[in-house]
Amino acid sequence: MGRSSPSWTFLTHHARVLIEVARDPEVRVRDLAARIGITERGVQKILADLHRDGYLTRERVGRRNHYGLNLDEHFRYPTEAGVPIRLLIDIFRQPDPPGQA
Template sequence: MAAEGRGWTFLTNHAHVLLCLSRGESLTARELGLRIGITERAVQVILSDLTEGGYLKKTKEGRRNFYTVNPKGRLRHPLEAHHTVGQLISALQ
């Protein structure tokens, strides 16, 4: 089977959410899910994980939540912990 047919990518869905939000667009969980290729519920879980971990700051305007990326957050895996989310985003833009 060819590598492109096996369905894996180099980045996690958590990283995909961070990258989408780092562009400054106001996206709903549904819109994020459509861009990334996951369910709205999966996006909500990821947004919760990232907010609780300090990687996102959530503000509420009316009924909508807006998220801001914390570029100083450290990557979680020991192999990358000396890098920040901001460095990851810069490298991938």
């Protein structure tokens, strides 16, 4: 039996954007949208939310944006409010190749 698209997911789109930015700080909005499966406009809104609330910084470098994450910022939901987002990012960040640190 084939697998169909999931009707729900454990991670929100906001979490997925954070994870993808952690993996590639110079990722383009177009590429984020394709990786996550949402519209470019949806990604732009999420990036604006994350920037406004202090989770994300943006710096224009030439024609591209370079994003930084405030990994010490805490989750927003009351039951996780004492937990830094660094823990989530560390779970999903791809490890450096051997010999790279």
